[in-house]
Each structure stands twice: as C-alpha cells, then as structure tokens.
Amino acid sequence: xxxxxxxxGPKPRRLPGKKRNRTAKIAxxxxxxxxxxxxxxxxxxxIIYTFAxxxxxxxxxxxxxxVGAKNYLALLKxxxxxxxxxxxxxxxxxxxxxxxxxxxxxxxxxxxxxxxxKHGYRLLNFLPYLTTPIALGVxxxxxxxxxxxxxxxxxxxxxxxxxxxxxxxxxxxxxxMVSLITIWKYYGYTSILFLAGITNINxxxxxAADMDGANPFQRFFSITLPQLKPVTVFIVLTTMxxxxxxxxxxxxxxxxxxxxxxxxxPDNSCLSGIWLVYDTAFGNVMxxxxxxxxxxxxxxFIAVMAMIAxxxxxxxxDR
Amino acid sequence: xxxxxxxxLWLCVAVLCAVPVIAALAADDxxxxxxxxxxxxxxxxxxKGASEFNNYYPNIKVNYVVIPSSNYTQKLQTTxxxxxxxPDVANLxxxxxxxxxxxxxxxxxxxxxxxxxxxxxxxxALPLISNEKGExxxxxxxxxxxxxxxxxxxAKKYFGxxxxxxxxxIFTSWDVYIQKGKEIHDKSNGKNYLFxxxxxxxxxxxxxxxxxxxxxxxxxxxxxxxYLPSYKIIEKLVKDKSVGKYNExxxxxxxxxxxxxxxxxxxxxxxxxxxxxxxxxxxxxKYGLITPPTGGYSWGGTAYAIPKASKNxxxxxxxxxxxxxxxxxxxxxMKNEATPTxxxxxxxxxxxxxxxxxxxxxxxQNVMQKLIEIGQNPNxxxxxxxxxxxxxxxxxxxxxxxxxxxxxxxxxxxxxxxEILKKLPELSK
Numbered sequence: 001x002x003x004x005x006x007x008x009g010p011k012p013r014r015l016p017g018k019k020r021n022r023t024a025k026i027a028x029x030x031x032x033x034x035x036x037x038x039x040x041x042x043x044x045x046x047i048i049y050t051f052a053x054x055x056x057x058x059x060x061x062x063x064x065x066x067v068g069a070k071n072y073l074a075l076l077k078x079x080x081x082x083x084x085x086x087x088x089x090x091x092x093x094x095x096x097x098x099x100x101x102x103x104x105x106x107x108x109x110x111x112x113x114x115x116x117x118k119h120g121y122r123l124l125n126f127l128p129y130l131t132t133p134i135a136l137g138v139x140x141x142x143x144x145x146x147x148x149x150x151x152x153x154x155x156x157x158x159x160x161x162x163x164x165x166x167x168x169x170x171x172x173x174x175x176x177m178v179s180l181i182t183i184w185k186y187y188g189y190t191s192i193l194f195l196a197g198i199t200n201i202n203x204x205x206x207x208a209a210d211m212d213g214a215n216p217f218q219r220f221f222s223i224t225l226p227q228l229k230p231v232t233v234f235i236v237l238t239t240m241x242x243x244x245x246x247x248x249x250x251x252x253x254x255x256x257x258x259x260x261x262x263x264x265x266p267d268n269s270c271l272s273g274i275w276l277v278y279d280t281a282f283g284n285v286m287x288x289x290x291x292x293x294x295x296x297x298x299x300x301f302i303a304v305m306a307m308i309a310x311x312x313x314x315x316x317x318d319r
Numbered sequence: 320x321x322x323x324x325x326x327x328l329w330l331c332v333a334v335l336c337a338v339p340v341i342a343a344l345a346a347d348d349x350x351x352x353x354x355x356x357x358x359x360x361x362x363x364x365x366x367k368g369a370s371e372f373n374n375y376y377p378n379i380k381v382n383y384v385v386i387p388s389s390n391y392t393q394k395l396q397t398t399x400x401x402x403x404x405x406p407d408v409a410n411l412x413x414x415x416x417x418x419x420x421x422x423x424x425x426x427x428x429x430x431x432x433x434x435x436x437x438x439x440x441x442x443x444a445l446p447l448i449s450n451e452k453g454e455x456x457x458x459x460x461x462x463x464x465x466x467x468x469x470x471x472x473x474a475k476k477y478f479g480x481x482x483x484x485x486x487x488x489i490f491t492s493w494d495v496y497i498q499k500g501k502e503i504h505d506k507s508n509g510k511n512y513l514f515x516x517x518x519x520x521x522x523x524x525x526x527x528x529x530x531x532x533x534x535x536x537x538x539x540x541x542x543x544x545x546y547l548p549s550y551k552i553i554e555k556l557v558k559d560k561s562v563g564k565y566n567e568x569x570x571x572x573x574x575x576x577x578x579x580x581x582x583x584x585x586x587x588x589x590x591x592x593x594x595x596x597x598x599x600x601x602x603x604x605k606y607g608l609i610t611p612p613t614g615g616y617s618w619g620g621t622a623y624a625i626p627k628a629s630k631n632x633x634x635x636x637x638x639x640x641x642x643x644x645x646x647x648x649x650x651x652x653m654k655n656e657a658t659p660t661x662x663x664x665x666x667x668x669x670x671x672x673x674x675x676x677x678x679x680x681x682x683x684q685n686v687m688q689k690l691i692e693i694g695q696n697p698n699x700x701x702x703x704x705x706x707x708x709x710x711x712x713x714x715x716x717x718x719x720x721x722x723x724x725x726x727x728x729x730x731x732x733x734x735x736x737x738e739i740l741k742k743l744p745e746l747s748k
Binding site: 074 | 392418569571744
C-alpha cells in the first residue's frame, strides 16, 4: 500500500468534522462576497438612492424637499427629454449598422490565416477605444473646424462640397460628426468581440465546407455569420445601450475649449439622454431631483428598447 | 474755565498718546492672527500672491486645492450634497456666479463681523458680488472693465487715424460702427472685418445694456432691453458682412489676432493679456484701446466667498480683504497679473497711472490707466445678477450661431426665449 507522508514541517492541523463542514459551507460565500459588497455600494445603493432623490426638489446645497411624483409628471411634458430620446434614436440608426458591419469586416480580416502582422493590426485597431475623450474633443474639433479643418479641405479637394460645412453650427453635420467619431472610437472594440466569436467557431465546420467546395463568401454567409448570432445579439444590445449613453464625445466637442459652450450642440441636435441628465443635475440649473427622474425615464426607455430588440433578434429560437 | 481747559489738554494728550499705541496694537493683532485656511483654486495667481500675503500675515497658513474651473461648481455642489469639507475660501468665476451667490451657503460680508466697506469698491461692481437680496456675499478681485481693442494699421487704413482719442471722436455710437463695418467690407472686398465673429461682436455689445436684470422677481424673462438690442445690431453687422466667421476660443479665432484682418476685438482687462498678447506674441505697437460708445462694460472676473460651513471664517476674511481690498493686494495683483483690482483707493495712487505702465505692445498707450478711465465713466455699469443668468447665457451661445447664419434679430430673440423656457419651465415670457 502506498502511503504519503509529509516530509519535514509541522503536521497540518485538521479542524474537527462539524467545524470543517461549517467552514466549507461558508467559504464560497466569503469568496464571492467582495463582488456583492462592491455591487451594493456602487450599483444597488446609487440606483435606490437616485430614485429617492428623484422624489425630491434638491440642488445639492439646500435641504431636499419631498415633491412626490412631480418630477416624473414634469418629465412627461419635457420637450428636451423627448428631443434627447429622438436624438438617441437617430444616433442609433446612424451608428449601429456601420459600427457592426465595420467591426465584423475587420474581425474577419484579422482572423484570416493569410493576414500578416495580425497582432500589430489588432493593437492598432483597438487603440481608438483607449483614446481619452478630452483628446478626442481637441483632435476632432481641429479636424472638423469649419475654416481650417482637414475634413472640409478633403471634401473640397475631392469636389464634393462648394462651401465649407460648419460642422459645429448645423444640426445634421453635427450629428454626422458625432456619429463618425463614435464609430471610429468603438468599432475596434466591436471587432474584438466578433474576433472572439469567430475564434470560438468549430473549425470542423469550415473543413467540411472546404471539402464541399465552398468559396469564401459561402463560408462567411453560411457558417461565420449564423454562428456569430449570439455575439451579434450581444453587440447590438450593448451598442444600443452605448448609444443611449453617448455623452463624452459631443460634450467634449461642444464644451471643451473648442468655442463657446453649446449645451446640446447646434439646435440641441446632439443632446443625448445622459448629457441632459448631466446638464440638469450638474449644469446651470442644478436640479438633482429632476436630473434623477430623467435617469429613471431613460432607464425605462432603454429597458423597453432592449427588450424589443432582443425579442426581434431571437425570434424563432425557442421553437 | 481754567479747570476745563486743563482737562481738555490732558484729554488731548491722552488721545494723542493712545492713538499710536492702539494702532500698533491693532497692527500687531493683525500680524498675530493665527490659523490655517484652505482655498480651492483653478489657477496659480493666489499661490503666487500667498508669499506676499504671508509677509503681512505670517501666522495664517493657506492651503491650496487645485480644481479645474470647468468642474469647480460641480465640486462645490457634490461636496455640499455629501456633507464633505467645504473650503474656507471659494472662487466664484463670473459665468456661474449668478447661480452660486443666490444659494444660501455664503457668509454675508457687508454685515458683522466682517463689515465690509462697500465704499472701497468701484460702485458699478457691487451687483457683481451681491445676491438678489442685495447682500454682498463675495468680493471680486479683478476689475474686468472692457474697452474695444483695435488694430492700429487697419484703423489708419480705414479710418485715417490710429490715435485713440481721435478714434473715440469718430466712433460715437454703434450706428457709426455699423457704417464703418460696411465700409471695411466694401473697401477690402470682404477680406477684412469690423469684428472677427458674431461672438466677439456680441460680447462687445451686450455689456453695454445693463439696465435690467434678465429675470424679474416674479420670474418673468426680461430680455427686451438687453438681448434684443444686441441682436438688432448683430443682424445689421451680419447683413453687411462686417463680421468674420471666427468662433471665440477656437484655433481659428486664436490665429485671427495675427492675421491682420480684424479691426476690433473686445478688450476687458484680462483679455489684453490672456487673449491678445497670448495669441499674438510677436507684435509690437499693433494694438490700441478705446472707450466703447456708451461707456464701458464688465466681462468675466473671479470673486472670493466664504462658505457658511467654513471653520476659519475670520482668517478667510482677512485673506480675502488683503487680496481684494488693500493697496498691497492691488500692487501684488498688478505685478503678477497686469490687471487692476476693484479697490478704489488704489486709483488715487500712481499704481495704474505711472508712465511705467505705458506698454510698447499697445503703441506706448497706458492701457491700465485707460481701463481705469473707462471704469470711471458714469455710463459703465454692471447688470444685477440672477440665478438664471448662466442658463440664459448658454442658450444664447446656440442662438448666436443662428444669427451668424443670417437669422433675423426678431426670430432669434423669439427662439432664445422659447429655448430658455424649455430649460427653465418655472419662468414665463
């Protein structure tokens, strides 16, 4: 019989049976508890506290005054809130399709076996995601400058425009500018998610397709795309939520030293939900209570939109 | 009678002996003020001035916490909301000041124990440091009075002279500016402008209309006597193509100073150093400064206030008073920032009028003395502030873009009011 014995050192102490059982039961909870403590402190508590604030009239300096549902009733009549929702839907329509297609194409290229310097390109591809918003504001502010910006110079050089476009002062050019910047910043992140999805596709499927004589397009449309459906659903949902949270890019463009502070951009065309929350709670009206009720209004809208999108994209899967 | 005279004589002797002793004790008392205060700052001026302050008050230690000006109000707000430690001295920049001074969180400075002497400050500046009740709750350090800066070469070319006095005789009203703007455009084939952009023109005009607060006590918008006339002038300038397309604080605007295409710029005191000199470093003798047609205006400024939550209020007041309302503080500010304070007794000295202030950059003109002169013009005034001013001003930034694109003044004015009411539904037209 083979016996194992500890060599040198004290013999490990063993807890009595009952105590050992209790420790074994508690240990998992102890190990996962930090997550819950952090979740409670930084997510659950703020969520509940925000709701409590939304029932008050409070600017942060005075004592809160309980107003019940007054803020929510005002929200239903707030043109800026509905304008922000409209802007968000427009941003979604302008950003999501391009970002997803671009991210997917880049992911497919970067996953190709024939691709050289693959890792270098992957890094380059991801760099825009790491760019700080203040740098984005300054760089793109210069590029889109109506008089001296390189974008107008290129468009003019190509003969696409006669007069310079005032990207900072016209509603639609401003929206296009914000959409382009957002796509540029996040398509790399999207492609990383797609890349992970592609890596997980069983290579046997491609081998079988090769044996059947499938060309690259058939491989892509018949294997890659269907296999990426769960990843695509995840990306669409998170990009949608990301569109609702657009804030830093337009905020930096229209407030960070690139001209006068224009809250919401020209004609409020770039006023997003989160920017409205920020402007209401921390801007020049300082209404914490009303800002909190806007947050909850946005939460409801995002939840409904996400549910609809999820339902549409996963239709027929249960059958 | 003899007894009376003798008593009076002894009284006089006693008083004469006591005065220097009391004065010495008071000075000694000031020197001996002890404590530690914290100020939240965004720039470095206060830190530069601290060493001189400590020459007078060596036992008051000042700690500085640097907070970006763009986040300053939010930092105050979140600190107050979370019950954190407020600073002993808070800096209130002009943009959010109307909103901040009307919060019931500041010490009243024109009452005991501070008893600030309002007569020591330039009278027109009092609305800039007071809340809606008329209580002084802050003291602004910089005299941000403004004239119009002009390009001497363009002035000579289009108006026949670059002498400030001669130009002031020509530009007696805004109608003349409008007419000359058209001339500049026509003579230069649209290459030169009266003002660089709509923003600059607005800032030069708006401060001249200071009669009414922007919101009445019964929460009605009151913009007819300020925004509307300003928009009317801008409408004409845009129509005549007398204003360029430079948007303030953009790189293009920065470069407009050295482009020699713009005849006039706004010219508040800080602007001369931080906008003109900063963006056109190599020029000499290129600019001049004149008084606007109806007196001066005030644009910008930083005021100091003491939060009620401060634990070192008297030391904080000593600090504020030295920086804003003393000759030594004024000298220090002039030396470090080349800007006058609002402290009136300093104007009676040669601090600003001295020939040493004749600036070659401005063709030898003493712009400090000129600013003081503009500030003493009886028509130079400041508008009473309301807590809504910042929100109204933000909305105006958007409307100015429309005016620049050719929107009529009336349409722009209506849009301004509509947009403001969307943001501030508690107000009415």
